Amino acid sequence: MDLPERYAIDGDAMDGGMATVFKCHDRILERPVALKVMPRRFKTRRLNDELQALYTIRSKHVVQVFDVCVDNTSVGIVQEFVDGKDLFSTDIAPSSADDFLFILWQIASGISDIHAAGLIHRDIKPNNMKVDQEGILKIFDFGLAREDGPAAATVGFVGTVGFSAPEQYVAGTQFTQSIDIFAFGATALYFGTQSLCAELSAEPPSAFASNPFLSLPFTIPTDVADTLFACMAHLPSNRPKMSAVCQTIEKHLLFNRHRALVVLNGKPSYLDKDNTSVSLTFGSIAGVKIEYDGLLFKVTNVAGDVFVNNAAVAVGDALPGACVLTLGGPERRATQRAYVTFDLSNPEIIA
Amino acid sequence: MTGPLSSGQTIGGRYVVQNYLDEGGMQFVYVAKDTVTDRVVALKTPKNPSAEKRFRRSAIVAAKVNHPNVAKTLDYVEEDGSTFLIEELIAGKDLKAALLTRTDYIDPYLVAKIFRHLAKGVAAAHHNGVVHRDLKPTNIMIVGEYNVTELKVTDFGIAKMAEAEMDEAVEGGDASLSASATALGAIPYMAPEAIDAPDTVGLPADVWSVGAIVLHILYGDYPYGSGLRAVGNITKNTPISTPKFVTSKSQFRPLAEEIIEIASRCLQLDATSRPTADQLVEMCDALCYTVSDRRVGTIKNYIHNAWGFIRTAGDDVFFHKDSVFGQLPKVNESVVFSCYDGGQAPRALPVLKLK
Structure with missing residues (x-):
């Protein structure tokens, strides 16, 4: 296309799926930008509403658009250039379960932000996301080949084989956010195994005989494997919400990283992965044992009357974020009851 | 409206000024509508027209940094002899307005969160060789008030513009100091080398400022005092002692002590003894805090x-x-x-x- 003087093409066209993407130099701000060129249908510099919404979404994990240029035949979208490798690159293949889960958590957070805005990405796949120099994963290239949006695109198959949901192969289907969830599951499986399996290569994808996330080169927690597998359910309504996937992954990213501050008689002590249990006793009146299993702080023994925030506690209960444990029943005088504060905290998971 | 622009005015054939938002020491800030991408943006223009050349430099410097904890630079426009920087509009207030108006100090849990996000933003800038030089609460934007849902460092590169004004103010003593709002706001967080030898200021100066900001919000007081008195305390590195309330309660003491320990490492006279921003991020990554609403x-x-x-x-x-x-x-x-x-x-x- 005829580019405004501001931008100079800098290098070869990159594989952009349904459009052509060029790395350009922005002469004014002296920085690299990515230019996506698509055929033009309308005579304005303004984009259609849905494309507009997709490009103006606020998420750490979605690239930002800077400018739009047009000539007689094309429209160019100038966006943030992500200096990094896409998920097809073997350079960023996960070497451990933690690596794998942290990348998946970022993808899930980005898709979750897109869905929270009521939008659908439509083309989630490993080469539509990159990890930048700061280690932050960014999703780009919304699945819209034309400036007039997706309406026309529902005729026939549009999508990427290997990452498209079964319903995308059925003509006339009204797509929902659940196609992104299927594509997320497929992307996760590709990223974990570094290959595209036969079930996903089939058109349409075929059903799995067993959960492939249970046989990755590294072991991931069973509930995460189950959730990821559920993302690829053939029935869209059986796929979990993206925000729920995020929460499940986040729980395990915090494995062994919690800390509980226990204060008895003004004396603070910590429970954590190195110091996993504490027994608190108050004379012969009452006692309680708390153990940390890497995810939760659970009551494993109770003697006498023990209350958590005034509710009686039983073996197996998990303690809430911040609570007061009382040793001794409410019928006792204040001097015959002991109070223990229990405050749970953990590092914040951020990219 | 305040400043040179009026509502409805179009800048660069694209940005329609909506309203005046705020002013910093060096610039006016407006809210504008970007008619191309259909979003609202922050539009900044320097107060002093002679600063315009440096304004473009500062835009280019800021545009190099792309991180969730740094305000994103979107565009730069020169028109009819005026210059404009277009930045993402952050739906919040600066740290001073958001958190130091209704409280003087902040609890260790929230301080830990701010410390970590601030360190990450500064580290991203340092990866690109960008020194902020003027980190202070009014250059840190906070979304969500006491929830701190987002923290973004802003005004990278602006400090270079303010340098001349500040040198003058420091040399001129109290009278010219109080005449310079820019200098007054910056001095309590300024590294000793920024006062003694501004030409030598590098990345470690930002690390000092992060430490000073963190102690300020935890203590509810400037760790080195303010005004001209701060200059002496900074160059001798004689901070105030930790207020009693900060470490007097068991529920706050352990985390408060961890924060003070990390901040103190940032506050060393010898710039080379301070942690790098990356080392600071690593220390802050291990801090445990709660993020409940x-x-x-x-x-x-x-x-x-x-x-x-x-x-x-x-x-x-x-x-x-x-x-x-x-x-x-x-x-x-x-x-x-x-x-x-x-x-x-x-x-x-x-x-x-x-x-």
């Missing part, structure tokens, strides 16, 4: 002078005196707090008294 309420009562309830729009929330950071609120006074599920009433921790 903060709510506002008023103290309903005290029972046995030890605990009581906070009245909110919904349920009453239980609190204990030991969970209050700093000054104890009186009945009917406002507080901001996080709360957790309790058996009968939810429990608050931490609790901060509001003015």
Whole structure:
């Protein structure tokens, strides 16, 4: 296309799926930008509403658009250039379960932000996301080949084989956010195994005989494997919400990283992965044992009357974020009851 | 409207000025509508027209940094002899306005979160060789007030413009100091080398400023004082001692001590002894804090002078005196707090008294 003087093409066209993407130099701000060129249908510099919404979404994990240029035949979208490798690159293949889960958590957070805005990405796949120099994963290239949006695109198959949901192969289907969830599951499986399996290569994808996330080169927690597998359910309504996937992954990213501050008689002590249990006793009146299993702080023994925030506690209960444990029943005088504060905290998971 | 622009004016054939937002020491800030991408943006223009050349340099410097904890540079326009920087519009207030207006100090949990996000933003800039030079609460944008849902460092590169003004102010003593709002705001957080030898200022100066900001928000007081007195205290590195309330309660002491320890490493006279921003991020990554939503309420009562309830729009929330950071609120006074599920009433921790 005829580019405004501001931008100079800098290098070869990159594989952009349904459009052509060029790395350009922005002469004014002296920085690299990515230019996506698509055929033009309308005579304005303004984009259609849905494309507009997709490009103006606020998420750490979605690239930002800077400018739009047009000539007689094309429209160019100038966006943030992500200096990094896409998920097809073997350079960023996960070497451990933690690596794998942290990348998946970022993808899930980005898709979750897109869905929270009521939008659908439509083309989630490993080469539509990159990890930048700061280690932050960014999703780009919304699945819209034309400036007039997706309406026309529902005729026939549009999508990427290997990452498209079964319903995308059925003509006339009204797509929902659940196609992104299927594509997320497929992307996760590709990223974990570094290959595209036969079930996903089939058109349409075929059903799995067993959960492939249970046989990755590294072991991931069973509930995460189950959730990821559920993302690829053939029935869209059986796929979990993206925000729920995020929460499940986040729980395990915090494995062994919690800390509980226990204060008895003004004396603070910590429970954590190195110091996993504490027994608190108050004379012969009452006692309680708390153990940390890497995810939760659970009551494993109770003697006498023990209350958590005034509710009686039983073996197996998990303690809430911040609570007061009382040793001794409410019928006792204040001097015959002991109070223990229990405050749970953990590092914040951020990219 | 304040400043040179008026509502409805179009800049660069694209940005329609909506309203005046704020002004910093060096620039006016407006809210504008970008008619190309259909979003609202921040539009900044320098107060001093002679600063325009440096304004473009500062835009280019800021545009190199792309990180969630740094305000994103979107565009730069030169038109009819004026210059404009277009930045993402952050739906919040600067740290001073957001967090140091109704409270003087902040509890260690929230300080830890701010410390970590601030360190990450500064580290991203340092990866690109960009020194901020003027880190201070008014250059840090906070979204969500006491929830701090987002933190973004802004005004990278602007400091270079302010340097001449500040040198003059420091040399001229108290009278010219108080005449320069720019210098007054920056001095309490300025590294010793920024005062002694501004030409030598490099990345470690930002690390010092992060340490000074963090101690300020934890202590509720400038760690080196303010005005000309701060200059002497900074160059001799004689900070105030930790206020008693910061470490007096068991529920806050361990985290407060960790924060003070990390901040103190940033505050070393010898710039090469300070941690790099990456090392600082690593230390902050290990900090444990809670990110529960903060709510506002008023103290309903005290029972046995030890605990009581906070009245909110919904349920009453239980609190204990030991969970209050700093000054104890009186009945009917406002507080901001996080709360957790309790058996009968939810429990608050931490609790901060509001003015």
